[in-house]
Amino acid sequence: MIYDVCVIGGGAAGIASAKNSYEEGLKIRLIERNNELGGILNQCIHSGFGIHHYKEELTGPEYAERIQNELTIDIEVSLNTSVVRLIKDNNLFHLTLSSEQEGIQMIKSRSVIISTGSYERTRSQIYLPGKRLKGIFSAGSAQRYMNQLGYMVGKKVVILGSGDIGLIMARRMTLEGAKVEAVVELMAHSNGLTRNLVSCLEDFDIPLYLSHTISDIYGDKSLKAVEVSKVDEHLRPIEADRFLIECDTLLLSVGLIPEISLLDEIKPKKDTKTRSVIVNQTYQTSIDGLFVCGNSLQIHDLVDFVSKEAEIAGRSARNYVLNKKNNSREEQDVLFDEHLSYVVPQQIDFSILKDDFEVSFRVKEKYEEINVFVYQDDKQIKNKRIKFALPSEMEKITIAKDSLSSKASIKIMVEVIK
Amino acid sequence: MYDYLIIGSGIVGSAIARELSFFEGAICLVEKSSDITNGQTIANSGIIHSGHDPKVGSLKARLCVKGNELYEDLALKLDFPLLTTGALVVAFTNEEMNYLNVLYKRAKDNGVKEVGFLTKEETLSLEPNLNETLLGSLSLPSTKTTVPWEAARAMLENAITNGLTLKLNHEVTRINKRLDHYEVYFKNQPPILTKGIINAGGLYSDEVMAMLEDDVIKIYPRRGEYYTLSHEVKGFINKVIYPVPSKLGKGVLITPQPDGHLLVGPNAEDVLNKEDNQTTIKGLNDIKNQAMRLSTELPFKENIKNFAGLRAKIKGDDFYINRSTKNKHVYHLVGIDSPGLTAAPAIGKYVIDLIKEDYVLQPKQNVVKTRKRALPFFLDSEENKQKRWQKEPSYGELVCRCEKISKQEILNEVTGLIPATSIKAIKKRTRATAGVCQGGYCESRILEIIAAATNKDLSEINYYEEDTPILIEELKVEK
Numbered sequence: 001m002i003y004d005v006c007v008i009g010g011g012a013a014g015i016a017s018a019k020n021s022y023e024e025g026l027k028i029r030l031i032e033r034n035n036e037l038g039g040i041l042n043q044c045i046h047s048g049f050g051i052h053h054y055k056e057e058l059t060g061p062e063y064a065e066r067i068q069n070e071l072t073i074d075i076e077v078s079l080n081t082s083v084v085r086l087i088k089d090n091n092l093f094h095l096t097l098s099s100e101q102e103g104i105q106m107i108k109s110r111s112v113i114i115s116t117g118s119y120e121r122t123r124s125q126i127y128l129p130g131k132r133l134k135g136i137f138s139a140g141s142a143q144r145y146m147n148q149l150g151y152m153v154g155k156k157v158v159i160l161g162s163g164d165i166g167l168i169m170a171r172r173m174t175l176e177g178a179k180v181e182a183v184v185e186l187m188a189h190s191n192g193l194t195r196n197l198v199s200c201l202e203d204f205d206i207p208l209y210l211s212h213t214i215s216d217i218y219g220d221k222s223l224k225a226v227e228v229s230k231v232d233e234h235l236r237p238i239e240a241d242r243f244l245i246e247c248d249t250l251l252l253s254v255g256l257i258p259e260i261s262l263l264d265e266i267k268p269k270k271d272t273k274t275r276s277v278i279v280n281q282t283y284q285t286s287i288d289g290l291f292v293c294g295n296s297l298q299i300h301d302l303v304d305f306v307s308k309e310a311e312i313a314g315r316s317a318r319n320y321v322l323n324k325k326n327n328s329r330e331e332q333d334v335l336f337d338e339h340l341s342y343v344v345p346q347q348i349d350f351s352i353l354k355d356d357f358e359v360s361f362r363v364k365e366k367y368e369e370i371n372v373f374v375y376q377d378d379k380q381i382k383n384k385r386i387k388f389a390l391p392s393e394m395e396k397i398t399i400a401k402d403s404l405s406s407k408a409s410i411k412i413m414v415e416v417i418k
Numbered sequence: 419m420y421d422y423l424i425i426g427s428g429i430v431g432s433a434i435a436r437e438l439s440f441f442e443g444a445i446c447l448v449e450k451s452s453d454i455t456n457g458q459t460i461a462n463s464g465i466i467h468s469g470h471d472p473k474v475g476s477l478k479a480r481l482c483v484k485g486n487e488l489y490e491d492l493a494l495k496l497d498f499p500l501l502t503t504g505a506l507v508v509a510f511t512n513e514e515m516n517y518l519n520v521l522y523k524r525a526k527d528n529g530v531k532e533v534g535f536l537t538k539e540e541t542l543s544l545e546p547n548l549n550e551t552l553l554g555s556l557s558l559p560s561t562k563t564t565v566p567w568e569a570a571r572a573m574l575e576n577a578i579t580n581g582l583t584l585k586l587n588h589e590v591t592r593i594n595k596r597l598d599h600y601e602v603y604f605k606n607q608p609p610i611l612t613k614g615i616i617n618a619g620g621l622y623s624d625e626v627m628a629m630l631e632d633d634v635i636k637i638y639p640r641r642g643e644y645y646t647l648s649h650e651v652k653g654f655i656n657k658v659i660y661p662v663p664s665k666l667g668k669g670v671l672i673t674p675q676p677d678g679h680l681l682v683g684p685n686a687e688d689v690l691n692k693e694d695n696q697t698t699i700k701g702l703n704d705i706k707n708q709a710m711r712l713s714t715e716l717p718f719k720e721n722i723k724n725f726a727g728l729r730a731k732i733k734g735d736d737f738y739i740n741r742s743t744k745n746k747h748v749y750h751l752v753g754i755d756s757p758g759l760t761a762a763p764a765i766g767k768y769v770i771d772l773i774k775e776d777y778v779l780q781p782k783q784n785v786v787k788t789r790k791r792a793l794p795f796f797l798d799s800e801e802n803k804q805k806r807w808q809k810e811p812s813y814g815e816l817v818c819r820c821e822k823i824s825k826q827e828i829l830n831e832v833t834g835l836i837p838a839t840s841i842k843a844i845k846k847r848t849r850a851t852a853g854v855c856q857g858g859y860c861e862s863r864i865l866e867i868i869a870a871a872t873n874k875d876l877s878e879i880n881y882y883e884e885d886t887p888i889l890i891e892e893l894k895v896e897k
Binding site for chain 2: 033080082084098099100101102103104119120122123124125127129130131132134138140141144145146148149150151152153154155176215216217220221222237259261
């Protein structure tokens with residue numbers, strides 16, 4: 001039997017894309033390595049999910065439950081199952097599955113949606129020096145240890161990086177009786193959502209050191225203290241400006257990286273800026289029938305936007321399967337100026353352009369106010385004013401299909417007002 | 419009462435243990451750490467050098483060349499990873515080109531069988547990613563790389579099969595000499611009686627020596643830091659790349675590992691403390707700058723782990739391997755720094771020869787000289803995978819996504835011949851957590867697997883040594 005759509009990864013993106021890829025008669029399979037669907041939502045027991053999508057504030061597990069309930073029974077869900085290999089041969093994807101229940105299985109599918117999420121940037125990826133000691137965690141690991149295994153990881157805590165998981169963990173550990181001594185951020189601006197800065201740090205009087213980093217780590221077998229240094233304009237520690245903080249735990253909240261190692265063999269075209277793949281407005285990669293969405297495509301701030309992106313990826317996979325014939329692509333790059341760090345989608349395929357679509361992007365620096373212009377053939381087709389544009393908050397701009405008068409590439413330009 | 423007590427489970431102690439296990443007598447190996455090979459053996463370049471570097475006529479030269487020759491056969495018999503990469507010593511100046519002649523002659527004098535010069539074009543055709551301003555190189559085809567702790571573990575497992583007793587968490591604190599034996603005391607462990615002692619205590623071998631001798635060879639620890647570039651870069655450099663040594667030292671090398679990673683390092687910095695194994699911003703920057711001279715495009719963005727290891731330097735720059743002048747049946751091995759890994763199998767035989775000069779060693783009957791390691795599950799054939807899964811379904815559960823390690827492989831090591839019951843020990847045995855995400859996904863899963871298999875609470879499972887539990891206590895309120 002040949003599946004029409006196989007969705008790999010059963011978190012928020014996988015659930016939404018599986019649901020939206022379904023149509024009567026199609027064989028859809030959703031594959032998840034854990035023993036439950038929901039992915040990382042299951043360990044995010046704080047609230048703040050669903051404000052856009054459901055117009056109410058849910059906890060992570062509640063959001064996960066809500067979206068699962070919307071899955072139809074016609075979708076085959078495989079839990080406790082890992083995809084260990086993905087190749088494409090003869091226009092079909094071949095997936096090698098591995099599970100305790102069924103051992104090694106090979107299945108075929110007409111299309112594949114990758115929704116495998118992301119992994120946390122590690123200590124060595126930020127060249128954090130010092131000894132290898134017990135007591136250093138990525139913020140997400142600490143979150144899993146506390147919220148899913150039910151154990152404390154430490155009592156006196158320093159957090160490096162002001163990403164949202166770190167901020168959430170600062171509050172969580174404080175509420176469980178730990179003392180969070182400081183959050184240390186290399187950049188001059190926070191990397192977390194403003195609402196998290198307020199509700200996780202300010203409300204608990206936890207100091208945030210901007211333009212600082214951890215320059216050394218002390219201890220024998222276990223962490224005893226960290227050395228915090230101010231950094232210069234090149235982000236290098238200033239020797240004269242440093243101090244020690246005693247702690248037994250260091251959480252690293254220094255960013256997420258899309259997890260796409262399953263694509264090592266298929267090798268779709270990659271984007272070094274997002275550290276993921278290049279997609280068009282349907283979230284299809286350079287490989288026909290291969291779609292990527294959610295955090296495995298770009299790192300999102302809000303699960304609501306993950307769901308939205310995945311819905312489109314799901315519908316696109318369905319359209320791809322129903323269309324059967326491979327149309328020749330008419331792809332053009334989405335160009336952008338130096339104010340932005342990336343855009344997604346990176347291309348528009350004019351041959352299948354049927355709907356309006358959104359372009360996501362992030363600014364490189366913090367701006368009080370910017371004007372974003374979209375051009376095609378030197379003609380302005382859209383503009384959007386954004387107040388308080390922050391690198392930590394993903395921005396979106398909708399491009400109306402009808403505003404595109406040719407099949408030329410579009411360019412996004414930013415005018416800095418303040 | 420043991421006949422011989424070996425102190426230290428590094429590559430040297432393990433090699434001696436294996437050789438000694440072929441003879442009659444009760445042997446015990448004690449290790450201060452909670453797992454084997456946690457000292458110099460866990461943090462070095464993993465190179466089996468050809469022998470172009472040590473001073474002609476030194477013990478280092480002799481044992482390095484002999485050790486190199488022994489590795490191939492040993493890796494086959496003991497089933498540990500060995501990659502014959504060959505090596506290039508790369509010259510960038512006329513002065514360095516001249517020095518290649520010195521190295522060539524030294525290699526020849528040391529008995530290195532294969533050594534030759536390569537032109538610029540030949541060098542770049544073999545290694546196109548080297549800095550193209552190079553002028554030429556010295557080629558050493560017999561250079562190899564291994565996974566040092568896997569080699570040591572294989573030797574130790576072989577020795578255990580032949581009757582060796584291994585005791586972890588045994589840190590020697592004092593040794594009393596009796597009429598015809600020694601009483602060896604440990605921190606928090608009962609004493610052990612033994613007729614002979616082989617001190618392979620690595621960085622701490624001088625301190626063990628001081629418990630027995632008046633004249634002690636002092637160790638001056640020297641730190642070397644490294645980058646580990648992910649196996650994404652596999653093939654970027656295929657041979658061990660040495661710079662031409664300078665007054666400043668041997669320099670930073672690029673070393674392809676058997677698992678596909680590229681090691682870049684080490685620098686060399688004298689430190690005061692034997693536990694000063696931290697990485698430093700300065701050290702890592704220095705390494706980067708030195709390595710980029712060898713290969714300008716070296717992909718440091720693929721760095722997945724930095725680490726530092728200490729080397730047991732002594733004055734005189736040769737190994738010290740000798741019998742005690744005043745204590746019968748006592749042998750000291752001090753200052754076994756580079757090329758200690760290469761020399762280890764030869765050191766094992768050398769120590770046996772020393773003992774044989776002093777006493778009669780009776781070969782053991784029915785001795786086992788081989789050891790087999792199960793192939794990593796996901797590298798096995800489809801047919802074997804099926805068979806293995808039918809027998810042990812947990813092979814089907816993938817735990818470490820980056821390195822493709824199954825639950826059953828972790829379980830096998832928790833209850834293995836040398837049980838691995840910490841996160842770090844599991845990492846050494848299976849490679850789980852060694853990939854690009856560094857355990858971000860699987861560490862907590864491994865913790866649960868170890869706890870369940872050893873019937874312990876999650877808060878009793880250590881990261882590394884004793885008293886390094888990852889989780890400190892259960893949350894008061896139910897989650």
